[in-house]
Amino acid sequence: MKYLKSTLRWFGPQFGVSLQDIRELGAVGVVTACHDIPIGEVWSVEAIKSVKAEIESHGLEWSVVESVNIHKAIKYGLPDRDNYIQKYIDTLKNLSANNIKTVCYNFMQLIDWTRTNLSYKLPNGAISLLYDPIAVAAFDLFILKRENAREFYNVETYSKAEVYFNSLSTQQTTLLINAILAGMPGSKEAIPISVFKSTLEEVSGIEKPDLRENLAYFLKAIIPEAEKLGIKMALHPDDPPFPVFGIPRIASTYEDLKFIVDCVSSPSNGITFCSGSLGAIASNDLLKIIADFGSKIHFLHLRNVTRKADGSFYEAAHLDGSIPMEKIMKALIKEQQRRHRSGIGEVAIPVRPDHGHVLLDDKKRMGDFYPGYSLIGRGIGMAQLYGLEKGLRETLLLEDET
Secondary structure (H helix, E strand, O other): OOOOEEEEEOOOHHHOOOHHHHHHHOOOEEEEOOOOOOOOOOOOHHHHHHHHHHHHOOOOEEEEEEOOOOOHHHHOOOOOHHHHHHHHHHHHHHHHHOOOOEEEEOOOOOOOOOOOEEEEEOOOOOEEEEEOHHHHHHHHHHHHOOOOHHHHOOHHHHHHHHHHHHHOOHHHHHHHHHHHOOOOOOOOOOOOHHHHHHHHHHHOOOOHHHHHHHHHHHHHHHHHHHHHHOOEEEEOOOOOOOOEOOEOOOOOOHHHHHHHHHHOOOOOEEEEEEHHHHOOOOOOOHHHHHHHHHHHEEEEEEOEEEEOOOOOEEEEOOOOOOOOHHHHHHHHHHHHHHHHHHOOOOOOOEEEEOOOOEOHHHHHHHHHOOOOOOOHHHHHHHHHHHHHHHHHHHHHHHHHHO
């Protein structure tokens, strides 16, 4: 039976990692996108073919698109959303014409993810990413000064945020702003705070039922087309999986994922299982999610986080942290076995080590990498996950023989 398909995300040579690097690490596939095309515009056949040819010239395949980003008109239910949905479908047609069949996407508001420290130093000296709810509150209340933000926080959080903000130096304040506004994957430019603020004001009145309705509208339009094209759509969970800046989340819990997969009954309507995003809250039962939605998992992001009692978390080594990676891997192998026996579904599910620490020589070129996407740290993560998978497969084989 096939192993999981080992892949690595690539943003282009200007982000410190080359395709040759990826091949030398042992990956067989690349996860990338046409990053230069504005959100909402059609990816042409020629643009897709050019990226694919570059990848294949290094003996690799373009395994997964991450991401075909969704225009705000679709997310917020604006009058011109049908126009952008048609453009999205046209992009899917062009991807299919190039035989690229797995698309990871998200329906997150504002930005793709939120962290408050992009250079969090671990005890061993490696550098990780940190989310601190008090730092988020301080940014919201005293830097962004969002209208009605005070109503979102209790008295204790407000007080801690005020103390935290007053303790920041000018440099520390700048680092916090840059961390939160780190931009979209594939861009080194931070989102201007004015743009972030205006977008937040635009979406602040939208409630969870409205966002769910907009997602359902989108899925009902694109999934039948994706199914015709043989494309698997894999929605990525919200990161972090709880409201930030007062904006509700719609892809963060078991119930949210059930709503998504039940919205349109189709083998093309699936999810990206991201252990780090879903695992940032202890209430998410990751093993139950795999057990109940296994057939809908089209792509895997495997990373670990260490959760703290104060609601903060940092990204731990792939086999450490609060998430039981060995149990998750075992559950994924069993899902592969189920697919193998039934003959339904892709057995070699694409997997990538999601994020990685900055360590060793990578520290000398931190500015080259998109946050979380160092070379050596992800290479270690990929090796750890492969070793874990291989060891568990041998154990399960022995169990089957006894």
